[in-house]
Every structure is written in structure tokens, then in C-alpha cells.
Amino acid sequence: MPEPEKPKALMAEMHKSHRNTEATPEQDLATSLRAIPVVHSDYETVTTMDQLDRWIAAALNQAYVCIDTETDSLDAMQANIIGVSLATAPGKACYIPLGHQAAGEGLFGGGMLEGQINRDAALAKIKLLCEASHVLKIGQNIKYDMLGLSQRGISIHPIDDTMLLSYVVESGDVGHGMDELSERHLGHKPISFKDVAGSGKGQITFDRVPIDRATAYAAEDADITLRLWMVLKDKLIHIKKTTVYETLERPLIPVLMQMEREGVEVDRGVLAKLSSEFATKQAAIEIEIHKLAGQPFNIGSPKQLGDILFGKMNLPGGRKTATGAWSTDADALDDLAAQGIELAKRVLDWRQLAKLRSTYTEALPTFINPKTGRVHTSYAMASTSTGRLSSTDPNLQNIPVRTDDGRRIRTAFVAPQGSKLISADYSQIELRVLAHVADIPQLKKAFADGLDIHAMTASEMFGVPIEGMDSSVRRRAKAINFGIIYGISAFGLSNQLSISREEAGDYIRTYFKRFPGIKDYMEQTKAHARAQGYVETIFGRRMHFPRINSPNPSEKAFLERASINAPIQGSAADIIRRAMIRMMPALNEQGLKARMLLQVHDELIFECPAEESKATAELVKKVMIAAPEPALKLSVPLQVDARAANNWDEAH
DNA sequence: AGTCTCACG
DNA sequence: ACGTACGTGAGACTC
Secondary structure (H helix, E strand, O other), X not given: OOOOHHHXXXXXXXXXXXXXXXXXXXXXXXXXXXXXXXXXXXOEEOOOHHHHHHHHHHHHOOOEEEEEEEEOOOOOOXXXXXXXXXXXXXXXXXXXXXXXXXXXXXXXXXXXXOOOOOHHHHHHHHHHHHOOOOOEEEEOOHHHHHHHHHOOOOOOOOEEEHHHHHHHHOOOOOOOOHHHHHHHHHOOOOOOHHHHHOOHHHOOOHHHOOHHHHHHHHHHHHHHHHHHHHHHHHHHHHOOOHHHHHHHHXXXXXXXXXXXXXXXXXXXXXXXXXXXXXXXXXXXXXXXXXXXXXXXXXXXXXXXXXXXXXXXXXOOOOOEOOOOOEOOOHHHHHHHXXXXXXXXXXXXXXHHHHHHHHHHHOOHHXXXXXXXXXXXXXXXXXXXXXXXXXXXXXXXXXXXXXXXXXXXXXXXXXXXXXXXXXXXXXXXXXXXXXXXXXXXXXXXXXHHOOOOHHHHHHHHHHOOOOXXXXXXXXXXXXXXXXXXXXXXXXXXXXXXXXXXXXXXXXXXXXXXXXXXXXXXXXXXXXXXXXXXXXXXXXXXXEEEOOOOOOOOHHHHHHHHHHHHHHHHHHHHHHHHHHHHHHHHHHHHHOOOOOEEEEEOOOEEEEEEEHHHHHHHHHHHHHHHHOOOOOOOOOOOOOOEEEEEEOEHHHHO
């Protein structure tokens, strides 16, 4: 995607013109933008084709325009486009209503409102603008608009996204929603969606919002987004993070849009069968539990369960939660189960089945899109503090894998007839990143030699040979390796391994003695976070910890652990982002028809023609392994395991 | 709306 | 002395 020249020149211009003033450039820009008032009555409602032509012509005549679509659903795959707003300059914006209905109850509403231009004719003009390669289209979370417009055959390029600009400029404990950005950077509180559509049970869809109110709301959104773009682009340049935005954020937008649009096939029949099997098992366990408890109660209520276990039965070793209630989580029940309390064991089984049913076997089918017959998750690009993606509606990044019953849910994620699913995942990517950034000779050598990294750690720590190593020794080393990545504490490790805090402390001291570079890296990272208020990934993405010097010791310790973890987790996230961005062109070059469907942090899932599965798997591995290059050459090799099968369980 | 619990990397 | 392993999202229950 070519960088549009005019906006770049414009931003340089803005910089120059403010360079001699006392205030920093971004302060000045924000101040001057604040001086242009937001006047809702100045916004134009576009009701004729002539009016639309004038706006499109004006936009085509400049280097950038802000665009925003209004719809009747948060689900872009099912949403109807109700209107489009454009902003060409601060304070200069319009709203083009296309699908507003008369207010009223559901089907008894009064039908299409007058004074709206024909939707298809209008979208044809809007398409010209969206696809004009010399006009930068600016949006707030523009992936959403792109997905909706792509359903109508409209693509958008080139693009900029204020949400992602904000994410690069200040990723930490701040949000990146438009209302929040407006208040933070412009000192202006925009009309909220609740103000025009109401909330809760009385909420109406946008097509029932009166057009004058819709114009005030929608045109303002475009206006504000344009102003935010000016402020944020300036800040981005000022902190020299343009490359992060242009290589790790912006190019991922169309990739994720395509993945969301593609969706994944989920076999209803498989889920239905699992659901009834789980329900039957669960019902039998429920009877047993009530018998063991001597009374019926709601097993799903932690409060009632706590009362039974620690009140009525007066069992020992009960812990309390933060709010003073009896803790009944899996750890607490495990303790009781270890004491031979049958009731606790049965509740654990019941809970697992309840979870599998409510979150997976019963919820997933409701997400099958009636038009495509597939499940289309939504990826959030700016919701984590580390640069990872997150997945919602449904979350396809937490499909069970750790238990046998849970894993069976993955058999419902299938390849269509004649196709295969390919799962490709990085092996130990975070430990490899750690070996690289902390520059640990033994770790680097172990990865270079393809050794079992946990066994190597155990061997170094406990002085036992890798050959014929006791599995519990390796398990302890594995827990320590995880702990290191998380910013280890004796308490956390002791909990994980069910050992005393003293013993855990001994392990940690032993580990640091054998791997002094890790200790150094951790201390340096904390020092950097305390001094700068942020840490960075290997590609320069910043993650802010504004409260790292908190006077509250536990908060401070928590943030120090998080600051140790962030560069590791974040660098791994950057690597897979780079792989995803290169994947589409790489597949195209090879003439392969594979589609990338899902990302699960260190894993990518593809669908491809069965006869291409071998070639696809090879290429996917190659792209993933080479992802850090040419920006960076890691001092450890990356390893990717890939497999093709008819469903996700067998491919994984 | 907040809490608890639990699914994943 | 302080309470923790790091990062998420979702469903059920409670108030």
C-alpha cells in the first residue's frame, strides 16, 4: 500500500510551522484544533444527488477525508449500512442518510423516511471515493467500516486509523475509543451513542434515529476523528514511531478484515451431539452432588457451594476471596479433593461440563452466520497492553485443548469437503525471544541445537543429565521457565508447584545463579520502566506503565512483573503480526488458494484445497520463520510446527 | 454492574 | 509489609 504523499507533506508542514514556537508542536496543534468549535448545526445533511456529488468531488480534490459508516448492528458481517458521514476539514462534515426508517415499534414503524437518496446510487459514488488511491481515507477502527462496505463490493484504500495511531502513541492503561480520545486530546465530549439511541431495553437501532439527530451525531464523529488524526499523526511523528504504525498496525487491518470476512466452518451436528452427551453426564453428577451434600442446591452458585462446603460441612482449609466470600475455585476444590472429599471432585467435574456447554457447545452455534453458514469472530487490535490481538463474538482464542472432553469441541471446527485445515504454531516463541533479548548463551545454544528447553533448564539447575530425566524434575523446570516469562515471584512459583515459598525461593536463586543474564535483563527492564514509564518490543513498539512508581508496594510489584513480561509477550506478538502481513502476498505469489482464518497468539489456522495442503504448510512455515526479517535477525532460530487435517483437533 | 470462575496462549 | 505468577473474553450468579 503506497504511502500517500500529500498527507505526509501536510504533516511535515504542520511540524515546520510550529517549530519556532515555545509550546511543543503537538500541544500547539491540539490547541488550535480546540479553537475551532464543534457546531452541530453547521453539519450538512445530504439529501440530494447533487449535494452528494459536491461532497464527493470536494473529497476527491483533496489528499485526505474522514469517513464513518453508521449501521444497525455491532456485528459488521450482519449490519445494514444506515448512513455514511464524511469530514473534509475540522468543522466541515456531512451525513448521508441512506436507510432511516420512521420511528415506531419494530415492524409497525412507519417505513422508509423521505428525503434520502437511493442507497445503491449513493454507494456507487461513495465507492469512487473509497477506492480513489490518491485520497487517504481516515477512520476510527476503520476495519469495521471496511468489513461492512466490503459486503457491498466496496474496498477502501489507502487508509489511516485513529484508534491504531492512538494505540501506538500511548499503549498502557488508557483506552482508544473515540469518545475517550476526543476528551483526552481535544477537550471535547462528543454526543454519545446513548444520547441518540438510548440504552438498555429501550435502545433503538440507528435506522430509527431521526435524521437531524443522526446528522449531529454521525457528522460530529467524522469531524472529531479527522481532528484526532491530525493530533495523533503529529504525536506519532514526534515520538518517531511512524515505522511501528506503518509496519505493524496499518497493514494488518485489511488482513484481519479478510480473516473475519472468511470465517470458519463449525459443524452444528458435532456440537449438538457433544451438548447432549455433556448434559446427560452433568445431570448424573448433579444428583450425586446433592446426595453427597445432603440437600439440593444451586451448584453453579459459588456462594451456595461455599456455604455447603465450609459452613454446613465445616471443611478445613477454606480460603477467602477479595470480598470475603469463601473461595470455591478449582485450586480450593483441588485441595479438598486431595483430602478425599468426594463432593469437591464431583463439583470440579460438574463445573467443567457446565463450562463446556454454556461457553462452547451451546454458544458457538448461535454465532453461525445464516448467510455464510460460518462463524466470523472479530479481532480487537487495540485491546491489549502488549500488542496481542484479542478475539470476541465469539472468542475463538480460548477454544478448549487441555482436557479430552474439551478438545472434542475442536473436532467441530472443520474444513469443507475437498479442503483441509492447517494449523501452524511457533514452538516456544516467548522463550526464544527471551533468549534473544537477554542474550543468554546456554538458552541460545539449546535452541540452536534443537534441544528440549525445559529439560536443558532442569539439567543446568539440578545438575542431572537430560537422558533419562525424571519427569517431575522437568515439570519443575518448565514451571520456572513460565515463571521467568511472567516476572517470577516465589509466591507464584510456590503456588504453581504446590511447594513452600522457601523452596520456591531456593529454586529461583539457583536459576539466577545458572542464568545470571536473565536476572540482569529483568533488573534492566524494571529500571527502564521506572525511569521512562514504558518498555519496548524488539521492533520498537512501546508499552506504557504510567503507575510503575506507585507508592502502593503491591501495585508497584505487579507493574514491575508486567513490565518484565511485556517486551517478551509483545515481541512475540509483533513477530506473528509480521508473518500475517506477509502471508497473503506470499500465498498469492505461489499461486496457492489457501485462506488464513484464525490467529491464536502463536498459532495461525488456514483453510486450503486438499491437494495444496503440503505446499501450503511448507510456505506458511517459511513465512512464519522468516517473519522478523529483514528488520531484525534473531540470534535464535524460530521453529514452526504445521499439520493439515480435516478438523482443528487433528490439525493441532 | 460487579464478582467469581474458567477457557486459552 | 504487601498480595502476585503475564495477557485476554465470556457466562452465570448476585446485588
